[in-house]
Amino acid sequence: MSNILAGLFEHHSDYKKLEADLENVGFESSDYIVYLDESHINAQYLASxxxxxxxxxxxxxxxxxxxxxxxxFLFENMSLEQAHYQKLKSYIDARSKAEIHNSPYVRIKASSNGMDSEVKF
Structure with a gap:
């Protein structure tokens, strides 16, 4: 069984260029799917x-x-026939929720002298 490589693309990218580039490197038109949202022009799209x-x-x-x-996203042991948009979207949502994001740099100020001039009585 094959694997599915799925990608989420920027708003400004051209899906026709993606299709042409995939076919130029040897993928057939039956080897990929581009999921488009017809209601939005220049919307993000997903391809597998x-x-x-x-x-x-x-x-x-x-x-x-x-x-x-x-x-x-790489989905192992999945065929293109199983790569329905809603199924991929639910897997991507689950993976995104499980991902641990880097926290911003936190600077901790610690005193090394005990009580200092910041403490007022």
Whole structure:
């Protein structure tokens, strides 16, 4: 069974260019799906590509990054027929909620002298 590499793309990126780039590196039109929202012009879109080995994963990731991908997700043991938009969206939502985000740098001021001039009586 193949794997699915899914990518969420920027608003300004062109899905037609993504399709052309994928086909230029050897993916067939039956190897990928671009999910578009017809109600919004220039809205973000999601694309999924069926990949079988690490070479294809790297190639698809490279094409994704050239086309302003925001984030990529690899779903193992999933075929393109199983890659329905709602199913992928629910997996992506679950992964995003489980991700631990970096906290901002916190500076802790500690006194090394005991009580100092900041303490008033």
């Amino acid at each position: 590509v069926s990949v079988k080995n690490n070479e294809q994963i790297d190639g698809a990731k490279n094409i994704f990054s050239q086309n302003a991908v925001v984030k990529t």
